Structure formats: C-alpha cells, structure tokens
Amino acid sequence: MDGHETKMKAKLGEGRALMADGEYASALSSVMKAISMCPCTPTSHGKDKSCNILQCIRALRDPDPESLWRMVAGPCSCGFVWPSCTNPLHLEAVDILANCLEKTKHYAAAFSTALGLVRLDPASAIGYCRVARIMRYLVKHCRSSDTHVVRSISVILRDAKLASIEQFRDTVYSFVKSGLYNTEKYRHGPDTKHNFILRQMSHNMNMVESRKDPLRKLPREIISMIFSYLDATALIRSCRVDRMWRQVLGSDKVLWSSIRLRHPRSTRYFAKFLQRHHEIKSLAIDDVSAFQLTPDKLCSILALPNLEHLCLGIRSGFIHPGPSTTLASRLRNPFKLVRLSLMGLSESRNIQVLQHLVEKVSESLETLNIDNQILFNSMLGISVLTQLKKLRFTSTDRHRPNINISRLSKVAYNLEYLYLDGCYLNCDAPSNPNSPCPLERQPWQCFRSLTLGSECRQNLDCRTFPYLPKTLQVLELMTSDRRLVQHLLSMEEINATSTHPEGDDGGSPSELLHWPNLETFRCRAALDIDLLKRTIEPAVKSGVLKVLEFTPPSTHSIFSGTLDDSLLESARDYAFASSEHIHTVGMYSFNFGSDFSGFDGQPFIDWLDSCFPNVSTVTAYPGAFPNVGPFLMKLICRPGIRTVHQDRLHGVEWDEAQELARKHGVQLFHTPGNTPIGWPFID
Incomplete structure (x- = not known):
C-alpha cells in the first residue's frame, strides 16, 4: 500500500467518524481532502450542476441501453471534461460526499454529485446505488411538508426539463435498468455488495431485468453440470418454465441419458416423453403399480434405441391383464439391454410376460437383479448366458426357494459377482471327472465376489458350491448357518467331494482354498480358529487383505445349530x-x-x-x-x-x-x- 492510499484511508476514516457524530460540515472538508489525494488529479465541475443533470436525464430517456454509457464517455455539455477513475477509495470518497450532502438535506447537490460518481466509473454499481437511493427518497416524500424535499424536486425538475414528478418517477426505473445493463456488460471485477444492492432494488421495483436467467449466460457444459443434480421430476418441471428452457434442457443428451421416475401416472405424457428422448440409456421406474404398465408401454420402453439399463420396481398389477403372447409376439428382435432389474413381482401373469423379456436379452445381459424364483428358474432354463457377469437374487418369500448352484454355474459360467439371500442352496452330485465338457469341470474361472445374505441356508447335507478360484477377491458370508459356511470353507469337505485329480489345471485339492487375492472377508457364522487361519492366511501374507470381520468360535459345537x-x-x-x-x-x-x-x-x-x-x-x-x-x-x-x-x-x-x-x-x-x-x- 503506497502513501497516497494510506493518507486517503486516514482521511476517509476521519470523515466517517465525523458523520457518525453528526458533524457533517467538518466531514465534508475531510472527504474533499481525501478526494484531492487521488493520483488521478481530479478537478471540480464548479457550482453550476444543471448541465450535468440535464445531460444525464436525457440519456436515460433514450430507449437505447447504451445511451448513458456513450454520454458518460464524452464531455459535459458545458465543455467540462469529467475525470475517469476506478480507484475504490476515490469512488468511496465521492459516495461519502454525496451521502453527507444528503444528510444535510441538500438533495439536489447530492443528486448531481452522485451522477458525477457514475461519470467517474460507469461500470461500478456504487454510483447507481447512490443515485437510485436519492431519487427513490425524493419520489416517496414528494408530497410531504419537508421544504427541503419540495425545493430540491423543483430544482431537479427545472434543470432536467421534466414536466411532472411522474416523469421523474419513470426516470428512476430507467436509471436502475441502465445501471444493471452497464455493470453486467462492462464491469471490470467481481461482484461487490453494491451489485447485490442494485439487483435487490430492481427486484423490489418488480423489474423484468431483475429476473436473471442463468441459461442465457452460462455455457452449455456448466448448465449440464448444474441440472445433473436434479431428479427426473424436477428436470421435467424445469422444461416447463418457458420455450427457451425446454429447448436448452431438452437438447442436452447427457441430462437425459439416465432417468429415474418414482411413480409416473400420466400415460399420454409418458409416451411423448419417450418419443422426445431417444438418448435415454438408463431408465428406472421405482413403482409402476399406479402406472398400469401395459405390454404396449413396455414395448415403447424397449424401443428406445440406446437403452442399456432397465429397472422396474413392481407391485401387484404391474402388467395390465391380457394374454402373455401379446408382448411375446412383439419382442421379436433381440435387444441390447446390459443391466436388468425386476423387483416386486407377485402375479404369475407378470412373470410369464417377463420370461420372454429375459430370453430376448440373454445374449447381451451383463447384470441381473431379480427377486422371483419362477423368473430365476426360467433364467436357468436358458441354454447359456455368456455375458452375465453380475447376479443378485433376493427372495422375500417366507417359503425359501431352492437355488441350484450347479445349474447356475453351467448357465452363467462367466459369472464374476454373485449375491444370494432368502433362499436354500443346493448342488447336484459331482459329475464324471473325465467329462470332456470344460464348463462342468471349471466354471467361474473369473469369479471375483460371493455374498450370501443373512437369510441364506443350506439345503440338506450336501456340497453347496463348486470350487471358488484363486481370482476370488470378496467373500461375505452374512448367514448364520454354520453348516453352510463350514462346507464352503472346509478343506476336508472339498477333498471329499472334489472332482479334480492331482495335477489337473484346476489345482490339487490342497490348493482349492488358496485365495491369495482375497481383499474382503466377512463371516457371521462362528468359525474355528484353524479354519479362519487357512481361509485368510494366503491373503494376509500377500498383503492383499483389507477388510476382516468374523465371529469367534462358540462354546457349543459348531454343528449345534445355535450361535451362543x-x-x-x-x-x-x-x-x-x-x-x-x-x-x-x-x-x-x-x-x-x-x-x-x-x-x-x-x-x-x-x-x-x-x-x-x-x-x-x-x-x-x-x-x-x-x-x-x-x-x-x-x-x-x-x-x-x-x-x-x-x-x-x-x-x-x-x-x-x-x-x-x-x-x-x-x-x-x-x-x-x-x-x-x-x-x-x-x-
């Protein structure tokens, strides 16, 4: 900070202190000294202010928004060349000067001084705020008994050549409008408090200019980022603001690539919505029970050319009553669905319709999330799901369905992630070890994650899973069925049932539990210390294991069926x-x-x-x-x-x-x- 700024700040502080004490005459002297210290060497216009007022008012009455800016750039009508300065201290000093004149009820002089502040820096909001404040005060008290207000209004109307106070009132709107225009277009720095005050004035005056439309100012990339935080309902409502919003938001393919609807009801609008947004890649409907998703509507959804992910949350009556062949006959061409989620199925007619859907997408499906046994068994009836990588099956039926893991490993032999809950697990008897079919001998070669929920149980006393390869990274056994966990992890159990001879590509029986890539291990059933050690020790030694949660051994037998x-x-x-x-x-x-x-x-x-x-x-x-x-x-x-x-x-x-x-x-x-x-x- 140089010496000029230090001295100016000291004088301004002195002037503010004198104003606070009501000593306005002394304050004027201090402020004038501060102004004279500015390096821009300001000069005074003199006592005659009428030319300044007349020139500014005429510029405001011109409908061209640039008129005031052009007027400020030129000299006064009397020939005086106004100084130009962007020094914040200089602007603040002139603003205090105008405020001091206003406090002493010299409104005409204060008005002319504030106009000089606009001439000093027309891109700053500080001058517009001071002028608008003085003008609004005079308009509000024009019919009062205050002689100072009446006399000042008469002087301003005379100098500005205005016929009535109504014309002066209209000038207030023009001045605030011009201030918004100039400060937005020509400002040379960030917003200050005076920019916000000026916008608040325009808002209080109910001006159209106060309604700033961000879509008219921001680039498309920023608009897309902002509106991406809205859900589909809010996004659809935003498109109804006006035509321009509908054009900008509706043409943004990124915003509409992933849509989640809660419970749509309007059938007519939904059809138009799908026709308008062919860029949808992911469509989720949480509840279609009130929507009556008929075969026609389902076909309209599947007709989306870029659809990859479909998630339907379903209650009773999701498919409108009708023959299942109605939909099956239309689903002739294979679709490119990559992810499919069908939750809440309850009626048999729904399942019959969706069985055809699962069959049609079997060649492209990578992720499947279902909760119905009939549909799950229908999936197992498909010859092979070559692309299926992730499968989640959760049953809420009190009668736990039986899941044949052996059949699943043959149908989805490239499975990487498996989550099962609410079901009984069983496995077919071991097949012929000399079988030439590699799928029977080595399924799930790329398996990464196995999660068994708390409601999973073992069906009878049989081997439950095929061997899990060395690629296993996540093993989460949240079931309390210790027999199931014991059969899954126990070396002896696998040795007794393994079909892999020594030297086979699948590894010897002693290697079947060697999981050096295991990153997460969770187990809710009680584990013997030796069994836990054999399970996690390879991953611990390799430094891969990151998450370890388990239950220590119970005081009762591990096969007692209780967890004490x-x-x-x-x-x-x-x-x-x-x-x-x-x-x-x-x-x-x-x-x-x-x-x-x-x-x-x-x-x-x-x-x-x-x-x-x-x-x-x-x-x-x-x-x-x-x-x-x-x-x-x-x-x-x-x-x-x-x-x-x-x-x-x-x-x-x-x-x-x-x-x-x-x-x-x-x-x-x-x-x-x-x-x-x-x-x-x-x-």
Whole structure:
C-alpha cells in the first residue's frame, strides 16, 4: 500500500467518524481532502450542476441501453471534461460526499454529485446505488411538508426539463435498468455488495431485468453440470418454465441419458416423453403399480434405441391383464439391454410376460437383479448366458426357494459377482471327472465376489458350491448357518467331494482354498480358529487383505445349530491375521473374561493395537453384555480410528458417544443387523 492510499484511508476514516457524530460540515472538508489525494488529479465541475443533470436525464430517456454509457464517455455539455477513475477509495470518497450532502438535506447537490460518481466509473454499481437511493427518497416524500424535499424536486425538475414528478418517477426505473445493463456488460471485477444492492432494488421495483436467467449466460457444459443434480421430476418441471428452457434442457443428451421416475401416472405424457428422448440409456421406474404398465408401454420402453439399463420396481398389477403372447409376439428382435432389474413381482401373469423379456436379452445381459424364483428358474432354463457377469437374487418369500448352484454355474459360467439371500442352496452330485465338457469341470474361472445374505441356508447335507478360484477377491458370508459356511470353507469337505485329480489345471485339492487375492472377508457364522487361519492366511501374507470381520468360535459345537456368545481368554490366538494393510476390522458375538456374567473388551483393543497399526474402521458387535458402552467409548478414543459401527448404544449413552466421536473426529454409526444400510449393492 503506497502513501497516497494510506493518507486517503486516514482521511476517509476521519470523515466517517465525523458523520457518525453528526458533524457533517467538518466531514465534508475531510472527504474533499481525501478526494484531492487521488493520483488521478481530479478537478471540480464548479457550482453550476444543471448541465450535468440535464445531460444525464436525457440519456436515460433514450430507449437505447447504451445511451448513458456513450454520454458518460464524452464531455459535459458545458465543455467540462469529467475525470475517469476506478480507484475504490476515490469512488468511496465521492459516495461519502454525496451521502453527507444528503444528510444535510441538500438533495439536489447530492443528486448531481452522485451522477458525477457514475461519470467517474460507469461500470461500478456504487454510483447507481447512490443515485437510485436519492431519487427513490425524493419520489416517496414528494408530497410531504419537508421544504427541503419540495425545493430540491423543483430544482431537479427545472434543470432536467421534466414536466411532472411522474416523469421523474419513470426516470428512476430507467436509471436502475441502465445501471444493471452497464455493470453486467462492462464491469471490470467481481461482484461487490453494491451489485447485490442494485439487483435487490430492481427486484423490489418488480423489474423484468431483475429476473436473471442463468441459461442465457452460462455455457452449455456448466448448465449440464448444474441440472445433473436434479431428479427426473424436477428436470421435467424445469422444461416447463418457458420455450427457451425446454429447448436448452431438452437438447442436452447427457441430462437425459439416465432417468429415474418414482411413480409416473400420466400415460399420454409418458409416451411423448419417450418419443422426445431417444438418448435415454438408463431408465428406472421405482413403482409402476399406479402406472398400469401395459405390454404396449413396455414395448415403447424397449424401443428406445440406446437403452442399456432397465429397472422396474413392481407391485401387484404391474402388467395390465391380457394374454402373455401379446408382448411375446412383439419382442421379436433381440435387444441390447446390459443391466436388468425386476423387483416386486407377485402375479404369475407378470412373470410369464417377463420370461420372454429375459430370453430376448440373454445374449447381451451383463447384470441381473431379480427377486422371483419362477423368473430365476426360467433364467436357468436358458441354454447359456455368456455375458452375465453380475447376479443378485433376493427372495422375500417366507417359503425359501431352492437355488441350484450347479445349474447356475453351467448357465452363467462367466459369472464374476454373485449375491444370494432368502433362499436354500443346493448342488447336484459331482459329475464324471473325465467329462470332456470344460464348463462342468471349471466354471467361474473369473469369479471375483460371493455374498450370501443373512437369510441364506443350506439345503440338506450336501456340497453347496463348486470350487471358488484363486481370482476370488470378496467373500461375505452374512448367514448364520454354520453348516453352510463350514462346507464352503472346509478343506476336508472339498477333498471329499472334489472332482479334480492331482495335477489337473484346476489345482490339487490342497490348493482349492488358496485365495491369495482375497481383499474382503466377512463371516457371521462362528468359525474355528484353524479354519479362519487357512481361509485368510494366503491373503494376509500377500498383503492383499483389507477388510476382516468374523465371529469367534462358540462354546457349543459348531454343528449345534445355535450361535451362543463367545468366551475367549484373549485375542492373541488371532495374531496370524496381523497386517499393516488391513484398514477395516470387525468382530461379532465376542466376549473376553473368565465367565459370561461380565464383559471385558480391552483384549479386543489390545489386539487392534498389536496387530493392525493402520486400522481406521472398526465394526464391534459383542452382544448384550454389561459394560459394552464403556468399551465402545474407549474404542472411539483409540488413535487412528475414524469410523465405528455398533448396535448397542442408545439413549444417554448414544448422545455421549456422539459428542465424544465429534471431539475425536470419528464417524459413529448405529447399524442394527450388523450390516450398513443399502449393503451390498450390485450395479
């Protein structure tokens, strides 16, 4: 900051202080000295201000929005050349000068001075705000008994050659309009508070110019980014604002590439909507029960040329009553659907119609999400689904359906991600080991992820899964069926039923459980320490395992069918899981101590400290023991912890834990059922 600015600031501060004390005459002197210090060497127009007022008012009455800007660029009608300066301190000083004159009720002089401020920098909003304020005050009090106001209005009307106060009132609108135009087009810096004040004035005066349309100013890329945050309903409403909005938004292919509708009702509009937006790649309808999705409408949806993902949330009556052949006869050409989600099926006529749909998209389908056994079995009836990579089947039927894993591995032999829940699992007897068909011997060679939900059960005492290859990265066994988990993980069980001889490409039986690429392992069923070690040790040694959650062995037999609270002397038996690469550690139904009457979670914390130096997320579900609250409090305070999942805190303890978590920068979640909301989701 140079010496001129320092001195100007000092004088302006002195002037503001004098104005606050009501000493306006002294304030005028200080402000004038500040103005004279500006390096632009300002000169005075003199006492005669009438030419300034007349020239400005005439420019405002010209309908051309550029008239005021051109007038300011030239000299005064009397020949005086007005100075030009963008120094903020100079502008502020003239604004204070006009304000000081207004306070002393010299309104005509204040008005002319404010007009001089506009001439000083017509691209700044500060002058327009001061002029508009003075003009609005005079118009509002034109019929008052204040002689200063009456006299000033007479002087201004005379100098501006205006016939009445109504013409002066119209000039106020013209001045604010011109100010908005000039500051938007010619401004040389970011918005200041005076820009917002000027816009607020235009809004209070109900001016059309105050309604700024962002679509007229912003580039198409920015518009697309902004409106991408809106859902489909809000986006459709935005298209109804006016014709220009409809053209801009309707022509944006990115905005309409992915659409999610909640519960559409208008049949006529939906048909036009599909015809207008052929760029739709992903269409999701959460609930079509009120929509009456007839075969005609379904055909209209499938006729979208770029459709790749279709998600239909369905309640009873989703397909309008009618013969299933009506839709089947129209679905003649194969479609290019990559992802298909059909949830909430309940009526047999719906399933018959959609069976044809699944058959038609079988050659291109990569992701399938369904919840109906009949439709699932229909899928297994297809010869082969060569492209299917992700499959999610969740049944809410109280009578759990049977899923034949052996048949699934033959139909979808390229499967990579599998999620099953609410069903019984079974597998056919081992086939001939000398069978020439490679699909029977080595399915799922690219398998990546297996998730079994909490409602999965094993059907009878049989082998449930084919061998899982070394490519396995995620294994989440959230079922409490220990027999199922034992048969899936147990080396002895696989050895007894394996069809792979020594030296086969599939590996010897001793290698079948070797998963060095395992990144996530979760298991809700109680596991023997040796079985857990054999399962995760290869991944721990290779430094790949990142997530480890399990249940310690129960006090009862592993085949007892019950899951009791575990009692451990210490957690040192699990030192084999020690890894600096693991960032998420969890344990279910655990206890440490000499009996079940109490709970001591300190060995668990010691285990974390000694084995997992980089752990940041902990899931702790010990059970309904006393002293669980203090244990979770200590867990929150442990250095390095950033996220804690639990299900025991409530009431005052929950409030205290939340406050403690905020203090330590920890995210605390209450996750009943031991699984986060929305987990897992297959896209």
